[in-house]
Amino acid sequence: MKNQKRILFIGAHPDDADILCGGTAIKLTKAGHIVKFVSATNGDTGHMILSRAETAKIRNKEMAASAKAGGLEYEILPHNCGLEASVDNRREMVRLIRKFKPDVVISHRTCDYHPDHRATAQLVQDTAYVGMVPHFCEDTPIPDVAPVYAFTYDKFVDPRPFRADAAVEIDSVLEEKLKMMSCHKSQFFEWLPWADGDKDIMSRKLTKADKHELLLRFVERFKGAADSAREWLKKIYGVRKGAKVVYAEVFEQSPYSRVVSREEFQKLFEP
Ligand SMILES: [Zn+2]
Numbered sequence: 001m002k003n004q005k006r007i008l009f010i011g012a013h014p015d016d017a018d019i020l021c022g023g024t025a026i027k028l029t030k031a032g033h034i035v036k037f038v039s040a041t042n043g044d045t046g047h048m049i050l051s052r053a054e055t056a057k058i059r060n061k062e063m064a065a066s067a068k069a070g071g072l073e074y075e076i077l078p079h080n081c082g083l084e085a086s087v088d089n090r091r092e093m094v095r096l097i098r099k100f101k102p103d104v105v106i107s108h109r110t111c112d113y114h115p116d117h118r119a120t121a122q123l124v125q126d127t128a129y130v131g132m133v134p135h136f137c138e139d140t141p142i143p144d145v146a147p148v149y150a151f152t153y154d155k156f157v158d159p160r161p162f163r164a165d166a167a168v169e170i171d172s173v174l175e176e177k178l179k180m181m182s183c184h185k186s187q188f189f190e191w192l193p194w195a196d197g198d199k200d201i202m203s204r205k206l207t208k209a210d211k212h213e214l215l216l217r218f219v220e221r222f223k224g225a226a227d228s229a230r231e232w233l234k235k236i237y238g239v240r241k242g243a244k245v246v247y248a249e250v251f252e253q254s255p256y257s258r259v260v261s262r263e264e265f266q267k268l269f270e271p
Helices: 016-030 052-070 087-100 115-130 171-182 185-195 208-220 224-228 230-237 239-244 262-267
Strands: 006-011 034-039 073-076 104-107 148-152 166-169 248-253
Touching (some): 006 016, 006 087, 006 115, 016 034, 016 052, 016 166, 052 073, 052 171, 052 185, 104 115, 115 148, 171 185, 171 208
Parallel strands (some): 034 073, 104 148
Antiparallel strands (some): 148 248, 166 248
């Protein structure tokens, strides 16, 4: 395929990618581009009943099922939750990125609420420069072109709010995104509702409609993404369509690697 793009999302947990850029990934893979989702940890602490070992095992299966549904590659790095932004882990991240040769690397911002998200964000950010330094990880060849680095949407305002440099409408693939998310059963139908206060969640038999509502409720949390990029959405999709977009996935360009124009940045996420 001509102009085939390679997109690498590195999140902290097995479900992060689906939530933050699942819709964009679906659109890109359908058009023949290569998307890989990486979870920097095995997600082993996120359950109230299962043991850590059981949770990690289930999370692996769930991420595999979701990747299959979305037609994408995936990898879970061999770390328990409680990830540290160590130099060894930075080397692992550099090797991963160099081997995949992405056009764009996407991760969390370093001001995220979750320590694993912050450590992952720090590790990814730390590869932006040393990833192209010849004597860092001499065992893994450096790609010809440095990837562009991007952050996914969040609502944190300290030290400053997220800036939407690129936006992708995902209304057209919402049900497919929910289908991918639904593979993460132990998260969206167990752990996350429980952590949100629904302590009886495990004792109820959830119907298909219940599950759909739980997934949608979670997606609603990121509804602000479209508004954060409203003017840009109108520019990309036209004023009428851009004004009507309900759900979007948005991306901010990192200044720490190769920097491209806003138009070029947008094109990285478009099929
Ligand atoms: Zn997470």
